[in-house]
Amino acid sequence: MAAQTDTQPAPVDLPGDGDWLAWVSQRCRDQLEEAQQQVGLVKAGSSDAPVVLVAWNKAETAIANAEAVALWAEVHPDSAVRDLADDLSQQVQKYVTELGLDRDLYAVFDRLATSSDLSVLDADGRRVLEHTLRDFRRAGVDRDDATRDRLRALSERSVKLSQDFGRNIRDDVRSIRVAPERLAGLPEDYRAAHAPDEDGLVTITTDYPDLVPFITFGSDAEARHELALAQNNVAWPANDQVLQDLLAVRRETAELLGYDSWPDYDTEVKMIGNGQAVADFIDRVGEAAKERAGDEVGVLLERKRVDDPSADAVATYDSRYYSELVRREQYDVDGQVVRTYFPFEQVRQGLLDVTGRLFGLGWTPVAREDAGTWHDEVASYDVDLDGTRIGRIHLDLHPREGKFKHAAQFDMVKGIAGEQLPEGVLVCNFNRGLMEHDEVVTLFHEFGHLVHHVLAGQGQWARFSGVATEWDFVEAPSQMLEEWAWDADVLATFARNEAGETIPADLVAAMRRAEHFGKGLYAVQQMSYAARSYWFHAGPHDDLTSYGDELQRRYSVFPPLDGAHMHCAFGHLDGYSSGYYTYMWSLVIAKDLYSAFDADDLFAADVALAYRDKVLAMGGREDAADLVADFLGRPYSFDSWAAWLAE
Incomplete structure (x- = not known):
């Protein structure tokens, strides 16, 4: 882990029940102004590489803070805030595009690379310069004026289309209406939560808490067909x-x-x-x-x-x-029995306990009035390591109208040592009651991204902060963390039914055998x-x-x-x-990473902390293949994945 500074910065001061429209707008505009000021310092033309890169790092930090406005388009309950966030995101990306095509700005970095004494930079600083020059080239800074103008227009068009694509999915919740008897096979608590309306029919939506149990347990094949068709036609045409x-x-x-x-x-x-x-x-x-x-x-x-x-x-x-x-x-695995061991609140606390023990982290709940979050159901926690607060996380885990429909981790703040704490938001759509075991696995997976974001947010450079590795590696740490959701000893720490009975080890063993099928x-x-x-x-x-x-x-x-x-x-x-393809590519690496752990003692500190420090805490400071090789003591291979597939 990177060394901690004596004084840690405070988390972002969110407005809670205050004026979110004003706060989101001001936050984004302030950060853009800071970025513009720092870019101006870069373009002043200093030949001192450390001076230029420090100013550029501050600019990139401010840009990342401004880009985080996109979060509010996905989670805020007020549609006006979501629309504002979309508009501001377009402005931010327009500015980012302009920077990438700015020849004067590029010339500063090009001069540093070709005529400065780079020995004054450490390995991280040289990597920042190398990646910055690469990004300029990929943006098209070296193309002719007409091409650059066209690239600028295409970038702006791409941002708008991406927003439209996501909004159409987010806002299009479809449903079917069926007679109560067509809920045959569904768990009792599911049927109790879906009472018939005045027409005697039950509405089932394409939101995950409705969808997943229905297509898993519903014995009415035609009803499953109807719901699957509705789900597969979201945002069509x-x-x-x-x-x-x-x-x-x-x-x-x-x-x-x-x-x-x-x-x-x-x-x-x-x-x-x-x-x-x-x-x-x-x-x-x-x-x-x-x-x-x-x-x-x-x-x-x-x-x-x-x-x-x-x-x-x-x-x-x-x-x-x-x-x-x-x-x-x-x-001999009945999913309806399995789910009785996974009440949501227990699973959430169990996840915190497991990851805290595994990585040496503490999770301290933060009251909503102190965290200032955007919804009553958001749970916030301060993250500490060795008694020092190193970040804050926010868990927004249940569906609501206008919210992001899948499961993902979003950056709120990239961590920069001594400047700003990493803050991340986990956005999911789980049931508020009993969870399917595959939802538990999903929660462990997505939480892995959050842990990665916080642990890798303790360094100097915004470029390498958080989940900043190659995009086809980012899923590997999260996929590996899924293994802890399949271990009998781990599950025994939090998986209990209403009677207080711990999930039996032989049931977990059967679940593992059954998991191989499929x-x-x-x-x-x-x-x-x-x-x-x-x-x-x-x-x-x-x-x-x-x-x-x-x-x-x-x-x-x-x-x-x-x-x-x-x-x-x-x-x-x-x-x-x-x-x-990233998901399967990352799974290949995840299986190899997991091979370093002792399956009989998944909390063994030596390997867990080595993994924490050599892979997660490094962020993007080295190529992913090198991080994996440093941890494993060899290059990654397909062998563990092939063995897993053959089991």
């Missing part, structure tokens, strides 16, 4: 054209910058290196998992034929339901998503629905859902663009 426009903007941007394709541009700064390597990786994983996936879908089909002897295929909306039945009947299905379905992400960006396609269905047939064992347009609701096509 609006996002179809939005996505086409966004893809066109990205293709033209890459072409103007001299790349063969957007994936080639996108992967230049990732571990994988180039676009063709993504295509090869997708095919490699798909081929490795193909046989296992075929066997597993055969098991599901055999079980489906018990209910429907004429069945000749397993649909996507069948997969969770029949996987649950197979686990119950063949592995790994092939998971891998090939992930590759069908990754293929959409890659091939949609690799070239133009007139009909994204039809082409997406073709890729589904090529990579997955589940046929496309007739009448569905899932690409419109596939939010990762914005944030991850052509890089959805």
Whole structure:
């Protein structure tokens, strides 16, 4: 870990029940003004590399603070604040684009790199300079005036399209209305929470707390079909054209910058290196998992034929339901029994206890009136290490109207030693009552990003603060933390039912055995998503629905859902663009990282703290491959992932 300063800064002073419109606006504008002032100092032309880089670091810190306004577009309950945040985000990104195309600013860094004595810089400082020059080149600063003007226009267009794409998903909650008897198979607490209306019908929405239990436990196949169709048509048809426009903007941007394709541009700064390597990786994983996936879908089909002897295929909306039945009947794992051990409040506290013990962290609750948060359900905690506060986190974990619909960690503040504490926000959409175990796993996963953000927010450089590694590595630490949600000893610390009984070790063992079923299905379905992400960006396609269905047939064992347009609701096509392969790429590395831990003692301090300090706390100070090699004592390999797939 980086050394702590004697005086730690205070968290951001949020307005709580005050005037959020004024606060958001002022916060963003103040940070932009600070950035402009510091950029002015950089452009003053000092030949002293440390002086220039300190001013640039302050500018990048202020820009990151201004960019964090995008958070409020995703979580604030007031639509006026969300709209303001979108407008301000456009202004911030316009300014960032202008900086990237500013030849005078670029000339300062170019002179430093070519004519200054860089021995006065440490390794981190030289890395900042190297990455800054790379970013200027990738922005197109060295192109002619007409090209730079076009790149500027494309960037502004891209920001607006991305916002439209996300907003259409966020605001489009769909639903079905069914007779109460069509809730057969659902847990008692679920049915109790979904009472019939005055027409005698029950409304089931596409929000996760409604959706996930329904498609997992609901025995009415047609009702599952109806809900799956609704969920796969969120933001259709609006996002179809939005996505086409966004893809066109990205293709033209890459072409103007001299790349063969957007994936080639996108992967230049990732571990994988180039676009063709993504295509090869997708095919490699798909081929490795193909046989296992075929066997597993055969098991599901055999079980489906018990209910429907004429069945000749397993649909996507069948997969969770029949996987649950197979686990119950063949592995003695009943998901409805398992969920009784995971009341939300217990899980949240258990997660804090587990990660605190693992990484040597303390989590101190902060009352809402002190944290000043945006909603009553947001839980805030100060994070301490060895008695020193090193950050603050905010957990916004339940759905509401107008809120981000999936699960992600958002930066509120990038940590800079002695200047500002790292603050992160975990945004999820979990049930307020009992959680499915896969939701527990998701919570551990997403919390991993939050831990990474805080631990890596103790250094000097904004460029390397938080989850600042290559984008195809960022999921690996979170995927590895999922392992703690599968360990019997770990779960025994917080998983208890209403009677106070701890989850039995033999049930957890059965859950682990059952978890092995479906790994092939998971891998090939992930590759069908990754293929959409890659091939949609690799070239133009007139009909994204039809082409997406073709890729589904090529990579997955589940046929496309007739009448569905899932690409419109596939939010990762914005944030991850052509890089959805990242999830499986990171999983390969995560399995290798986990191999260093003792499965019989997951809290062993030597390995846990080495991992904390050599990987998480480093942020982006070194290439991810080097961080992993430093921790493992060797380069990462596919071996652990291949062994996991074969289990």
